[in-house]
Amino acid sequence: MKFFAALFMFFILASLASAMYYLIKDKGHGTRAVKSLTLRIGLSVLLFALLMLGTYFGFIPLSQ
Incomplete structure (x- = not known):
């Protein structure tokens, strides 16, 4: 799970x-930065x- x-x-x-x-490359005029940040939020x-x-399912045990 750590991997x-x-x-x-x-x-x-x-x-x-x-x-x-x-x-930096698009100087704020493109949508590629927004798409990358949206992907980052989705992954998070x-x-x-x-x-x-x-x-919840016990793959990650809680520390005692």
């Missing part, structure tokens, strides 16, 4: 970096939901 969380974090950071790149929400479901 998948780290993989999601990598994709979230990559999406953030690509949004910064498109923002999905990661949060998967972590909650993993905790």
Whole structure:
């Protein structure tokens, strides 16, 4: 489970970096930065939901 969380974090950071790149390259006139940031938000929400479901179903044990 840690591997998948780290993989999601990598994709979230990559999406953030690509949004910064498109923002600089397009000088704020394109929609590619908005699309990258939307993808980042979607990945973050999905990661949060998967972590909650993993905790609920016992894939991620709660510390005692």
